[in-house]
Amino acid sequence: MDIFATCKNIPMKKDEKYLTLQVLAAYFERVQLSVAGFHKAKKDADFDLKEKTGQPCDYFTYGVACSEVEIDCLTGESQVLQTDIVMDVGKSLNPTIDIGQIEGAFIQGLGMMTSEKVLMAEDGRMVNCSPLSYRIPNVSGIPRKFNVTLLKNDNAVTHLYSSKGVGEPPLLLAISVFMAIKAAIQEARKEIGLSGYFRLDCPATVEQIRLACGDQLVKSRK
Structure with missing residues:
Protein backbone atom coordinates (compact mmCIF):
# COMPACT_ATOMS: atom_id res chain seq x y z
CA MET A 1 0.00 0.00 0.00
CA ALA A 41 -6.94 -3.92 6.53
CA LYS A 42 -10.53 -3.23 5.63
CA LYS A 43 -12.95 -5.45 7.48
CA ASP A 44 -16.60 -5.52 8.25
CA ALA A 45 -17.57 -3.93 11.53
CA ASP A 46 -18.95 -7.18 12.96
CA PHE A 47 -16.47 -7.75 15.78
CA ASP A 48 -17.69 -6.93 19.26
CA LEU A 49 -14.69 -6.55 21.58
CA LYS A 50 -16.83 -6.67 24.69
CA GLU A 51 -18.82 -9.75 23.73
CA LYS A 52 -15.90 -11.39 21.89
CA THR A 53 -18.11 -12.16 18.91
CA GLY A 54 -17.66 -11.62 15.19
CA GLN A 55 -14.64 -11.73 12.91
CA PRO A 56 -11.67 -9.57 13.99
CA CYS A 57 -9.44 -10.31 10.98
CA ASP A 58 -9.68 -10.54 7.22
CA TYR A 59 -8.20 -14.03 7.36
CA PHE A 60 -6.20 -16.47 9.46
CA THR A 61 -2.90 -18.08 8.53
CA TYR A 62 -2.90 -21.79 9.27
CA GLY A 63 -0.03 -24.24 9.51
CA VAL A 64 0.84 -27.65 10.88
CA ALA A 65 4.20 -29.21 11.76
CA CYS A 66 5.43 -32.65 12.76
CA SER A 67 8.91 -33.02 14.26
CA GLU A 68 11.04 -36.03 15.16
CA VAL A 69 13.84 -35.50 17.67
CA GLU A 70 16.63 -37.43 19.34
CA ILE A 71 17.97 -36.68 22.81
CA ASP A 72 21.14 -37.77 24.60
CA CYS A 73 20.14 -38.77 28.12
CA LEU A 74 23.71 -38.44 29.39
CA THR A 75 24.49 -34.96 28.07
CA GLY A 76 21.03 -33.44 27.54
CA GLU A 77 21.79 -32.56 23.93
CA SER A 78 18.94 -32.73 21.43
CA GLN A 79 18.84 -33.00 17.66
CA VAL A 80 15.90 -32.48 15.33
CA LEU A 81 15.99 -35.40 12.92
CA GLN A 82 13.11 -34.32 10.71
CA THR A 83 10.46 -31.62 10.49
CA ASP A 84 7.58 -31.55 8.02
CA ILE A 85 5.57 -28.36 7.65
CA VAL A 86 2.41 -27.67 5.67
CA MET A 87 1.53 -23.97 5.55
CA ASP A 88 -1.52 -22.20 4.20
CA VAL A 89 -0.29 -18.96 2.63
CA GLY A 90 -3.21 -18.52 0.26
CA LYS A 91 -2.04 -18.04 -3.30
CA SER A 92 1.71 -17.55 -2.94
CA LEU A 93 3.12 -14.66 -4.97
CA ASN A 94 6.63 -16.12 -4.76
CA PRO A 95 6.83 -19.68 -3.37
CA THR A 96 10.62 -19.57 -3.06
CA ILE A 97 10.52 -16.49 -0.83
CA ASP A 98 7.57 -17.80 1.18
CA ILE A 99 9.28 -21.14 1.86
CA GLY A 100 12.39 -19.25 2.95
CA GLN A 101 10.28 -17.17 5.33
CA ILE A 102 8.68 -20.30 6.75
CA GLU A 103 12.04 -21.97 7.31
CA GLY A 104 13.52 -18.86 8.91
CA ALA A 105 10.57 -18.28 11.25
CA PHE A 106 10.57 -21.93 12.31
CA ILE A 107 14.29 -21.84 13.15
CA GLN A 108 13.75 -18.63 15.13
CA GLY A 109 11.04 -20.42 17.08
CA LEU A 110 13.33 -23.42 17.48
CA GLY A 111 15.81 -21.22 19.32
CA MET A 112 13.08 -19.90 21.60
CA MET A 113 11.90 -23.44 22.34
CA THR A 114 15.25 -25.14 22.94
CA SER A 115 18.24 -22.92 23.64
CA GLU A 116 17.66 -19.17 24.00
CA LYS A 117 17.35 -18.83 27.76
CA VAL A 118 18.11 -15.42 29.25
CA LEU A 119 20.05 -15.54 32.52
CA MET A 120 19.83 -12.46 34.74
CA ALA A 121 21.98 -11.48 37.71
CA GLU A 122 20.48 -10.13 40.92
CA ASP A 123 21.40 -6.58 39.90
CA GLY A 124 19.49 -6.90 36.62
CA ARG A 125 22.45 -7.56 34.34
CA MET A 126 22.14 -10.13 31.58
CA VAL A 127 24.71 -12.82 32.38
CA ASN A 128 24.79 -14.73 29.10
CA CYS A 129 25.19 -11.78 26.73
CA SER A 130 27.50 -13.31 24.11
CA PRO A 131 27.06 -15.90 21.34
CA LEU A 132 29.14 -18.32 23.42
CA SER A 133 26.72 -18.30 26.35
CA TYR A 134 23.44 -17.25 24.73
CA ARG A 135 22.85 -20.07 22.30
CA ILE A 136 21.15 -18.96 19.12
CA PRO A 137 20.32 -21.53 16.41
CA ASN A 138 23.16 -22.46 14.09
CA VAL A 139 23.67 -24.82 11.17
CA SER A 140 23.98 -27.88 13.40
CA GLY A 141 20.60 -27.17 14.96
CA ILE A 142 18.64 -27.17 11.70
CA PRO A 143 16.51 -30.30 11.17
CA ARG A 144 18.48 -32.89 9.21
CA LYS A 145 15.45 -33.35 7.00
CA PHE A 146 13.41 -30.20 6.55
CA ASN A 147 10.35 -30.41 4.31
CA VAL A 148 8.09 -27.42 3.68
CA THR A 149 4.92 -27.69 1.61
CA LEU A 150 2.62 -24.83 0.65
CA LEU A 151 -1.03 -25.79 0.87
CA LYS A 152 -2.78 -25.27 -2.44
CA ASN A 153 -5.47 -22.82 -1.47
CA ASP A 154 -6.20 -19.67 -3.44
CA ASN A 155 -9.85 -19.31 -2.51
CA ALA A 156 -11.76 -17.28 0.07
CA VAL A 157 -8.97 -14.78 0.60
CA THR A 158 -9.75 -11.12 0.00
CA HIS A 159 -6.22 -9.83 0.45
CA LEU A 160 -3.69 -8.78 -2.20
CA TYR A 161 -3.85 -11.33 -5.03
CA SER A 162 -5.30 -13.89 -2.60
CA SER A 163 -1.99 -14.06 -0.70
CA LYS A 164 -1.50 -14.34 3.06
CA GLY A 165 1.09 -13.03 5.48
CA VAL A 166 3.77 -15.60 6.22
CA GLY A 167 6.56 -13.73 7.99
CA GLU A 168 5.99 -14.80 11.61
CA PRO A 169 3.15 -17.38 11.90
CA PRO A 170 5.47 -20.39 11.29
CA LEU A 171 7.44 -19.43 14.41
CA LEU A 172 4.69 -21.00 16.53
CA LEU A 173 5.14 -24.36 14.82
CA ALA A 174 8.43 -24.87 16.66
CA ILE A 175 6.34 -26.02 19.63
CA SER A 176 6.30 -29.37 17.80
CA VAL A 177 10.02 -29.75 18.62
CA PHE A 178 9.50 -28.89 22.29
CA MET A 179 6.68 -31.41 22.65
CA ALA A 180 8.70 -34.08 20.82
CA ILE A 181 11.58 -33.50 23.26
CA LYS A 182 9.21 -33.87 26.20
CA ALA A 183 7.83 -37.10 24.74
CA ALA A 184 11.38 -38.43 24.32
CA ILE A 185 12.21 -37.55 27.93
CA GLN A 186 9.07 -39.34 29.07
CA GLU A 187 10.19 -42.52 27.31
CA ALA A 188 13.65 -42.24 28.87
CA ARG A 189 12.11 -41.86 32.32
CA LYS A 190 10.00 -44.98 31.83
CA GLU A 191 13.16 -47.04 31.33
CA ILE A 192 14.32 -46.21 34.86
CA GLY A 193 10.92 -46.68 36.46
CA LEU A 194 9.73 -43.07 36.50
CA SER A 195 6.19 -42.36 35.35
CA GLY A 196 3.54 -39.71 35.61
CA TYR A 197 3.73 -35.95 35.30
CA PHE A 198 7.03 -34.11 35.19
CA ARG A 199 7.73 -30.45 34.65
CA LEU A 200 9.70 -29.21 31.66
CA ASP A 201 10.01 -25.46 31.29
CA CYS A 202 10.60 -23.72 28.00
CA PRO A 203 13.20 -23.44 26.58
CA ALA A 204 14.22 -27.10 26.77
CA THR A 205 17.92 -26.41 27.24
CA VAL A 206 20.65 -29.01 27.66
CA GLU A 207 20.47 -28.61 31.43
CA GLN A 208 16.68 -28.93 31.50
CA ILE A 209 16.70 -32.10 29.42
CA ARG A 210 19.51 -33.72 31.42
CA LEU A 211 17.82 -33.09 34.76
CA ALA A 212 14.39 -34.14 33.49
CA CYS A 213 15.68 -37.51 32.25
CA GLY A 214 16.47 -38.53 35.82
CA ASP A 215 18.95 -41.18 37.03
CA GLN A 216 21.26 -41.87 39.95
CA LEU A 217 23.34 -38.77 39.19
CA VAL A 218 20.28 -36.54 39.31
CA LYS A 219 19.09 -38.17 42.54
CA SER A 220 22.46 -37.63 44.21
CA ARG A 221 22.41 -33.99 43.11
CA LYS A 222 19.07 -33.48 44.79
Whole structure:
Protein backbone atom coordinates (compact mmCIF):
# COMPACT_ATOMS: atom_id res chain seq x y z
CA MET A 1 0.00 0.00 0.00
CA ASP A 2 2.93 2.33 0.65
CA ILE A 3 4.16 1.66 -2.88
CA PHE A 4 0.80 2.67 -4.31
CA ALA A 5 0.80 5.84 -2.21
CA THR A 6 4.28 6.74 -3.42
CA CYS A 7 3.49 6.16 -7.08
CA LYS A 8 0.55 8.53 -6.92
CA ASN A 9 2.95 11.37 -6.07
CA ILE A 10 5.36 10.84 -8.96
CA PRO A 11 4.58 13.66 -11.42
CA MET A 12 6.49 12.17 -14.37
CA LYS A 13 5.02 8.66 -14.25
CA LYS A 14 2.50 9.44 -17.02
CA ASP A 15 5.17 10.67 -19.41
CA GLU A 16 7.58 7.73 -19.22
CA LYS A 17 6.68 4.23 -20.35
CA TYR A 18 9.42 2.26 -18.64
CA LEU A 19 10.06 2.02 -14.92
CA THR A 20 13.80 2.65 -15.29
CA LEU A 21 13.10 5.93 -17.07
CA GLN A 22 10.59 6.91 -14.41
CA VAL A 23 13.16 6.28 -11.69
CA LEU A 24 15.78 8.25 -13.61
CA ALA A 25 13.39 11.14 -14.14
CA ALA A 26 12.44 11.11 -10.46
CA TYR A 27 16.11 11.19 -9.51
CA PHE A 28 16.82 14.30 -11.56
CA GLU A 29 13.65 15.97 -10.26
CA ARG A 30 14.65 15.06 -6.69
CA VAL A 31 11.41 13.15 -6.09
CA GLN A 32 11.56 10.81 -3.09
CA LEU A 33 10.67 7.26 -4.11
CA SER A 34 10.36 5.87 -0.60
CA VAL A 35 7.58 6.46 1.88
CA ALA A 36 6.67 5.34 5.38
CA GLY A 37 3.14 4.61 6.41
CA PHE A 38 0.70 2.17 7.94
CA HIS A 39 -1.90 -0.03 6.33
CA LYS A 40 -5.11 -0.98 8.07
CA ALA A 41 -6.94 -3.92 6.53
CA LYS A 42 -10.53 -3.23 5.63
CA LYS A 43 -12.95 -5.45 7.48
CA ASP A 44 -16.60 -5.52 8.25
CA ALA A 45 -17.57 -3.93 11.53
CA ASP A 46 -18.95 -7.18 12.96
CA PHE A 47 -16.47 -7.75 15.78
CA ASP A 48 -17.69 -6.93 19.26
CA LEU A 49 -14.69 -6.55 21.58
CA LYS A 50 -16.83 -6.67 24.69
CA GLU A 51 -18.82 -9.75 23.73
CA LYS A 52 -15.90 -11.39 21.89
CA THR A 53 -18.11 -12.16 18.91
CA GLY A 54 -17.66 -11.62 15.19
CA GLN A 55 -14.64 -11.73 12.91
CA PRO A 56 -11.67 -9.57 13.99
CA CYS A 57 -9.44 -10.31 10.98
CA ASP A 58 -9.68 -10.54 7.22
CA TYR A 59 -8.20 -14.03 7.36
CA PHE A 60 -6.20 -16.47 9.46
CA THR A 61 -2.90 -18.08 8.53
CA TYR A 62 -2.90 -21.79 9.27
CA GLY A 63 -0.03 -24.24 9.51
CA VAL A 64 0.84 -27.65 10.88
CA ALA A 65 4.20 -29.21 11.76
CA CYS A 66 5.43 -32.65 12.76
CA SER A 67 8.91 -33.02 14.26
CA GLU A 68 11.04 -36.03 15.16
CA VAL A 69 13.84 -35.50 17.67
CA GLU A 70 16.63 -37.43 19.34
CA ILE A 71 17.97 -36.68 22.81
CA ASP A 72 21.14 -37.77 24.60
CA CYS A 73 20.14 -38.77 28.12
CA LEU A 74 23.71 -38.44 29.39
CA THR A 75 24.49 -34.96 28.07
CA GLY A 76 21.03 -33.44 27.54
CA GLU A 77 21.79 -32.56 23.93
CA SER A 78 18.94 -32.73 21.43
CA GLN A 79 18.84 -33.00 17.66
CA VAL A 80 15.90 -32.48 15.33
CA LEU A 81 15.99 -35.40 12.92
CA GLN A 82 13.11 -34.32 10.71
CA THR A 83 10.46 -31.62 10.49
CA ASP A 84 7.58 -31.55 8.02
CA ILE A 85 5.57 -28.36 7.65
CA VAL A 86 2.41 -27.67 5.67
CA MET A 87 1.53 -23.97 5.55
CA ASP A 88 -1.52 -22.20 4.20
CA VAL A 89 -0.29 -18.96 2.63
CA GLY A 90 -3.21 -18.52 0.26
CA LYS A 91 -2.04 -18.04 -3.30
CA SER A 92 1.71 -17.55 -2.94
CA LEU A 93 3.12 -14.66 -4.97
CA ASN A 94 6.63 -16.12 -4.76
CA PRO A 95 6.83 -19.68 -3.37
CA THR A 96 10.62 -19.57 -3.06
CA ILE A 97 10.52 -16.49 -0.83
CA ASP A 98 7.57 -17.80 1.18
CA ILE A 99 9.28 -21.14 1.86
CA GLY A 100 12.39 -19.25 2.95
CA GLN A 101 10.28 -17.17 5.33
CA ILE A 102 8.68 -20.30 6.75
CA GLU A 103 12.04 -21.97 7.31
CA GLY A 104 13.52 -18.86 8.91
CA ALA A 105 10.57 -18.28 11.25
CA PHE A 106 10.57 -21.93 12.31
CA ILE A 107 14.29 -21.84 13.15
CA GLN A 108 13.75 -18.63 15.13
CA GLY A 109 11.04 -20.42 17.08
CA LEU A 110 13.33 -23.42 17.48
CA GLY A 111 15.81 -21.22 19.32
CA MET A 112 13.08 -19.90 21.60
CA MET A 113 11.90 -23.44 22.34
CA THR A 114 15.25 -25.14 22.94
CA SER A 115 18.24 -22.92 23.64
CA GLU A 116 17.66 -19.17 24.00
CA LYS A 117 17.35 -18.83 27.76
CA VAL A 118 18.11 -15.42 29.25
CA LEU A 119 20.05 -15.54 32.52
CA MET A 120 19.83 -12.46 34.74
CA ALA A 121 21.98 -11.48 37.71
CA GLU A 122 20.48 -10.13 40.92
CA ASP A 123 21.40 -6.58 39.90
CA GLY A 124 19.49 -6.90 36.62
CA ARG A 125 22.45 -7.56 34.34
CA MET A 126 22.14 -10.13 31.58
CA VAL A 127 24.71 -12.82 32.38
CA ASN A 128 24.79 -14.73 29.10
CA CYS A 129 25.19 -11.78 26.73
CA SER A 130 27.50 -13.31 24.11
CA PRO A 131 27.06 -15.90 21.34
CA LEU A 132 29.14 -18.32 23.42
CA SER A 133 26.72 -18.30 26.35
CA TYR A 134 23.44 -17.25 24.73
CA ARG A 135 22.85 -20.07 22.30
CA ILE A 136 21.15 -18.96 19.12
CA PRO A 137 20.32 -21.53 16.41
CA ASN A 138 23.16 -22.46 14.09
CA VAL A 139 23.67 -24.82 11.17
CA SER A 140 23.98 -27.88 13.40
CA GLY A 141 20.60 -27.17 14.96
CA ILE A 142 18.64 -27.17 11.70
CA PRO A 143 16.51 -30.30 11.17
CA ARG A 144 18.48 -32.89 9.21
CA LYS A 145 15.45 -33.35 7.00
CA PHE A 146 13.41 -30.20 6.55
CA ASN A 147 10.35 -30.41 4.31
CA VAL A 148 8.09 -27.42 3.68
CA THR A 149 4.92 -27.69 1.61
CA LEU A 150 2.62 -24.83 0.65
CA LEU A 151 -1.03 -25.79 0.87
CA LYS A 152 -2.78 -25.27 -2.44
CA ASN A 153 -5.47 -22.82 -1.47
CA ASP A 154 -6.20 -19.67 -3.44
CA ASN A 155 -9.85 -19.31 -2.51
CA ALA A 156 -11.76 -17.28 0.07
CA VAL A 157 -8.97 -14.78 0.60
CA THR A 158 -9.75 -11.12 0.00
CA HIS A 159 -6.22 -9.83 0.45
CA LEU A 160 -3.69 -8.78 -2.20
CA TYR A 161 -3.85 -11.33 -5.03
CA SER A 162 -5.30 -13.89 -2.60
CA SER A 163 -1.99 -14.06 -0.70
CA LYS A 164 -1.50 -14.34 3.06
CA GLY A 165 1.09 -13.03 5.48
CA VAL A 166 3.77 -15.60 6.22
CA GLY A 167 6.56 -13.73 7.99
CA GLU A 168 5.99 -14.80 11.61
CA PRO A 169 3.15 -17.38 11.90
CA PRO A 170 5.47 -20.39 11.29
CA LEU A 171 7.44 -19.43 14.41
CA LEU A 172 4.69 -21.00 16.53
CA LEU A 173 5.14 -24.36 14.82
CA ALA A 174 8.43 -24.87 16.66
CA ILE A 175 6.34 -26.02 19.63
CA SER A 176 6.30 -29.37 17.80
CA VAL A 177 10.02 -29.75 18.62
CA PHE A 178 9.50 -28.89 22.29
CA MET A 179 6.68 -31.41 22.65
CA ALA A 180 8.70 -34.08 20.82
CA ILE A 181 11.58 -33.50 23.26
CA LYS A 182 9.21 -33.87 26.20
CA ALA A 183 7.83 -37.10 24.74
CA ALA A 184 11.38 -38.43 24.32
CA ILE A 185 12.21 -37.55 27.93
CA GLN A 186 9.07 -39.34 29.07
CA GLU A 187 10.19 -42.52 27.31
CA ALA A 188 13.65 -42.24 28.87
CA ARG A 189 12.11 -41.86 32.32
CA LYS A 190 10.00 -44.98 31.83
CA GLU A 191 13.16 -47.04 31.33
CA ILE A 192 14.32 -46.21 34.86
CA GLY A 193 10.92 -46.68 36.46
CA LEU A 194 9.73 -43.07 36.50
CA SER A 195 6.19 -42.36 35.35
CA GLY A 196 3.54 -39.71 35.61
CA TYR A 197 3.73 -35.95 35.30
CA PHE A 198 7.03 -34.11 35.19
CA ARG A 199 7.73 -30.45 34.65
CA LEU A 200 9.70 -29.21 31.66
CA ASP A 201 10.01 -25.46 31.29
CA CYS A 202 10.60 -23.72 28.00
CA PRO A 203 13.20 -23.44 26.58
CA ALA A 204 14.22 -27.10 26.77
CA THR A 205 17.92 -26.41 27.24
CA VAL A 206 20.65 -29.01 27.66
CA GLU A 207 20.47 -28.61 31.43
CA GLN A 208 16.68 -28.93 31.50
CA ILE A 209 16.70 -32.10 29.42
CA ARG A 210 19.51 -33.72 31.42
CA LEU A 211 17.82 -33.09 34.76
CA ALA A 212 14.39 -34.14 33.49
CA CYS A 213 15.68 -37.51 32.25
CA GLY A 214 16.47 -38.53 35.82
CA ASP A 215 18.95 -41.18 37.03
CA GLN A 216 21.26 -41.87 39.95
CA LEU A 217 23.34 -38.77 39.19
CA VAL A 218 20.28 -36.54 39.31
CA LYS A 219 19.09 -38.17 42.54
CA SER A 220 22.46 -37.63 44.21
CA ARG A 221 22.41 -33.99 43.11
CA LYS A 222 19.07 -33.48 44.79
